[in-house]
Structures are given as structure tokens and as C-alpha cells.
Amino acid sequence: MQHIKNCTEYVIEQRMDxxxxxxxFCNCEICREDVACYVLNRLPPKYYRSDNGKIYSIVQSISHQYETDILMLFSQAAEIIKNNPRH
Ligand SMILES: [Zn+2]
Structure with missing residues (x-):
């Protein structure tokens, strides 16, 4: 199973900055990871096999598909992190 990855993680990582x-929201590692956890726990995972070199097009299509959800979840996560920073 070592080639199976969750593409949603790449999408969130790419959009984080x-x-x-x-x-x-705070740009420290703890807050960024708290935000990532919040968003990732609420988006359905998209598993794929990583050995076919198609990661970029998969990320692009999933990112587009999730666009509204990603914006909404990042917005919610930012509010929570601002109100309860753990750093
Ligand atoms: Zn922080």
C-alpha cells in the first residue's frame, strides 16, 4: 500500500500559503497544521496510486472540485485558530 496517497493532503498543502x-491566520507551524487538520478532517479523502506521474493533473482537478468547500473550511478554521491559538 506504499504507493497509495491521499490527494486531498496535497491540495491543502498547495493552497496553504x-x-x-x-x-x-497565524503563520506558525502549529497553527498552520491545526488549520490543515480542521480542513482535512472535513473533506472526503481522494486516494490514488502515486506511481503514474499524474499527480499534478489530479491535484488540479480535485482542487477545482473542492474549491467552494476549501474556501469555506479554511475560513471556519481561521476563525477557530484566531480565537483559540495553541502556539
Ligand atoms: Zn500560531
Whole structure:
């Protein structure tokens, strides 16, 4: 099972910098990871086999599909992290 990855993790990782600036939550590692956990726990995982070199197109299509959910979840996570920072 070592080639099976959750593509949603890549999508969130790729969007993290943009979302941090957009929603202005703390940029420290703890807060970024708390935000990532919040979002990832609420998005359905998308598993794929990582050995076919198609990761980029998969990430793009999933990112597009999740766009509204990603924005909403990052927004919610930012509020929670701002109100209850754990750093
Ligand atoms: Zn922080």
C-alpha cells in the first residue's frame, strides 16, 4: 500500500500559503497544521496510486472540485485558530 496517497493532503498543502494570506491566520507551524487538520478532517479523502506521474493533473482537478468547500473550511478554521491559538 506504499504507493497509495491521499490527494486531498496535497491540495491543502498547495493552497496553504494562499489561504493563510487570504484569511490572515497565524503563520506558525502549529497553527498552520491545526488549520490543515480542521480542513482535512472535513473533506472526503481522494486516494490514488502515486506511481503514474499524474499527480499534478489530479491535484488540479480535485482542487477545482473542492474549491467552494476549501474556501469555506479554511475560513471556519481561521476563525477557530484566531480565537483559540495553541502556539
Ligand atoms: Zn500560531
Amino acid at each position: 494562499e489561504m493563510q494570506k487570504r484569511f490572515n
